[in-house]
Amino acid sequence: MSSPLRRIRQGSGKNDNASGAGEQMPVDLGQMKKVRIRDIWKHEEHEFTPWLASEENFGKLADALGLELQVEGVEVPVGPFSADILAKDNSENFVIVENQFGKTDHDHLGKVLTYAATLDASAVVWIAERFTNEHRKAIEWLNDHTSEGLGLYAVELVLWQIDNSKPAIQYNVLSSPSEIVKQAMAVKSGGPITEGRKLQLDFWTMFREALLERKIVSSAQTPRPQYWFDVALGRSNIHLSNIADTYNGRIGVRVYIGNKIADMALPQLEAQRSTIEQEIGEPLQWNPNPDTKDKVILLDRKVDLNDRSKWPEYVSWLAERVGKFKKAFEPRVKKLILSQGEGPEPSA
Structure with missing residues (x-):
């Protein structure tokens, strides 16, 4: 006598497809591709920075960082330079956002540190299309070795498009202060x-x-x-x-x-x-x-x-x-x- 399991297997045959899909319908999927930032914004200072500083778009960046931020100014003078965006967190501490098209370089690394020191910022957000391994490691090292009063964020900016759809933005946070450090910063700022x-x-x-x-x-x-x-x-x-x-x-x-x-x-x-x-x-x-x-x-x-x-x-x-x-x-x-x-x- 066949076992129940064996009978079930023997019963499996051409009728199994009756409740299935039969002939499989073709699935039409779109092609996802990266879009160059300069294909959307031709000029960083005059086009991208104002776009990012708008309330809705800056809020999305803040969400990606896990911060509560409010823009205070755009292209804010810092000595002979200008910080792209100056914001404040919910404790009224300064947060600097520095944008960069293309690959990270030493010039922008120097700028973010200069702005942080000059404005006594609690956090610096460096946004770029691509971070070199050296600059990513530099941000990680600074987060590990600087005081608890300063946090640095390395954020990779990516634009995605499916076929001919409108591009969608993605913020990849590559480096940030640890939750322990952020909590220590919060405690310290409160006295x-x-x-x-x-x-x-x-x-x-x-x-x-x-x-x-x-x-x-x-x-x-x-x-x-x-x-x-x-x-x-x-x-x-x-x-x-x-x-x-x-x-x-x-x-x-x-x-x-x-x-x-x-x-x-x-x-x-x-x-x-x-x-x-x-x-x-x-x-x-x-x-x-x-x-x-x-x-x-x-x-x-x-x-x-x-x-x-x-x-x-x-x-x-x-x-x-x-x-x-x-x-x-x-x-x-x-x-x-x-x-x-x-x-x-x-x-x-």
Whole structure:
């Protein structure tokens, strides 16, 4: 008597194709190829740098780096030279971005170090089409041997095209400060670390891990021993600012609107209050401190941050709200009209 397995095999035959694909349909795939940077931007200073410095494009670079950055200036004078882009991180430290078409060279390596020293920058981002092994090793060596107050990033810029499609940009971060070094930089920039600030650092470290594990954000800032932890919303002067208030025992998420745009942005968002609260599923506090120049839209709750056994529940609650806030506010923030004659941000 045949075994069941043998009978199954014997039964396999021409009928097996009945439930299969039969004749295989041809698959039409496109051809992916690299595009030279100069085929898109003819001039680095006059075309590429302004393009990169725009809010949407610079935000994509910041995401690739895992940093929260805001452009302060373009072609900023530094002695006889000019830094391509001068930005600030969320601790108001200077970050320099230096672009280069083609292959890296000693001239640009010297420039990035000169700019860092002159402007006392906390980070330098060197972007090029191709890094030589020597320059990549130089950046890695500097990250290992310079002070914890300076981080260097080597970023390879690649343009891809499928058949005749529009080119798409890719940032390959070849070298960056280690997470340990970035955290040390963050702690150092915040001054002496007290017991309360150490608690905040540990809480934000757990929170950051939850955001990334749940894919709520693709990248997140390095945790710092401070009251807040920011998440970008795609435009300058407005972001999600999460809070861990050890003094009053509260955690929460808030849309933080800087005073430069608050008078224009807040009314546009308040006009959609009912819909936004329906999407989030909870009532929010709109402008709870009307006398301040910066404005917030807040959702918070009472907690006991000294009881670390409750942190997993606190972190889960906060991460879930961040996801809802991001989903509700990010597309609306991109459509805000923030100056005379300005239209909404173009769709990505």
